[in-house]
Amino acid sequence: METGILKQIIKRRSGAAFSEKTMFAIITFLSAVVLGFLVFMLAYIFKNGFSALSWEFISERPRNEMTEGGIFPAILGTLYLMIGSSALSIPIGIITAIYLNEYARNRKLVKIIRLGINNLAGVPSVVFGLFGLSLFVVFFDFGVSILAGSLTLGALNLPVIIRSTEEALGVVPGTYREASLSLGATRWQTIYRIVLPAALPGILTGIMLSLGRAAGETAPIMFTAAAFYSPEFPASIYDEIMALPYHIYVLATAGTHIQESRPLQYGTAIVLIAMVFILNFAGIILRYRYKRR
């Protein structure tokens, strides 16, 4: 009788150990599949696009119906959009985060604003495009332009900046603030001299991530800023521009030279990926070093 129970227990135990091993193996395998896909994707794009890369490619304009030449106008356009959108989203985002984290006392109000931020973060990018088209391009009559695209991307990026800044402010110990306030500093002096410097790496991380996002988004600029092909460089913020992500889309889907321009498509993809990854790596490294401190 007793040995029977003992046997059963042993049997169950080894069964449980077996299922633990199998399940862990399955979970590890599935995780590896995802990472493998990532590596495959990047390796494939780099392998096929590497031959297209040259100094000429990043410094010259497209030629011969965009089947030859470079992508300099698209790089320039993407840089303009990154700068333009950050000029809007960085100050407003940081100020909003400071208000929510340091000043606001009305909990209900904070809750409503946070809900607004969360919902703004969830709005599909193409809806941002519609918003930019109807408000900036048509209603304010900015036309399809750097200005309209920057405002649209800036709105899209607000939640990214706010969230990362709030996170960075939240990590600053309350004792820092108390010490400063007890020395007679005002709240603004405390924020400006104590809290912001301590939160700076975290805030910078958020800025890097938002810049990367501004560089890579396509749908919001399709009807607000991006030009299929513009041979001249923009003369003012009311001009339309080429942009890297839109350029990839155009080369890969439109026109009659899709096959001929394939190497250029891969090359443009590499340039865009490199830009976004450099920004993200910078952000991740900043955060990593910050956390270790």
Add this chain to the structure above:
Amino acid sequence: MKIHRNILFDLFIEKIFFLVGFTCLLVLLLIMLFLFKEGLPIFSNVSPREFIMGTSWYPTSENARYGVFPLIMASVSVTLLASMIAVPLSLSIAIYLSEIARPIVREIVKPAVELIASIPSVIIGFFGMVVIAPLLQTYFHLDTGLNLFNASLMLAFMAIPTIASISEDAISSVPVSLKEASYALGANRWQTILHVIVPASLSGIWTAIILGVSRVIGETMVVLMVSGGATTLPDSLFSPVRPLTSNIAAEMGETPVGGEHYHALFAIGIILFIITFGFNLIADYLSNRYKFKTD
């Protein structure tokens, strides 16, 4: 006197920051306002029922028809399939990172997963178009590799970092005392994960899934490039389809501002906005309601 001025300045800053703090709400409000302003006029020509339930979308023909039902079904089917692929993979990563991986492996895998989130969607769409589509076409003997299945695969890949990282946060926030209690009762690690850790972090996992799904519904470039673009109802896993987002992106460029078609596309924007807004409210509710109380 100087102290007085500093205090006044502090109050001034507070007022300014208070006003700036409303920018997000203002933007959200403007989005709604302009979507409705430009989208509602379509309903003076087409009834809402006809618009949502109509099965033919011929916006440019002489006798224009605006029925978005096939587009809605395309969005729904792509989203469902993508979630079915993404959820198990994401949960595996979350469990792997929080419970299985050695610290040194974790330090590599976690940033790698975050890296996926940073890849521009146009790149993923491009990859689906030039690499996955020909593969599918050859192996399954299809007319086109640009279809529902390909789009779902690419969207799943995009949703994985969102679902995985939020789930992982939820799983990591389960108190150690719960795990220890489970081990003390003789449960092994897998039993503890399955019966203690996952149930305890379920609300966080649901939040993650809902946010991931919401991202899939709203994703544009991937479906624009790889879903095939047919405005018919999907009848198989490999049907070319045209989800709501890609329809807006594909047609807005060639539409005169203020025309019937223009308004119809904004009305599709309203549908998208309402769906994602709903999903976000649910996610918000879940994450506030069941937050784990650590001791």
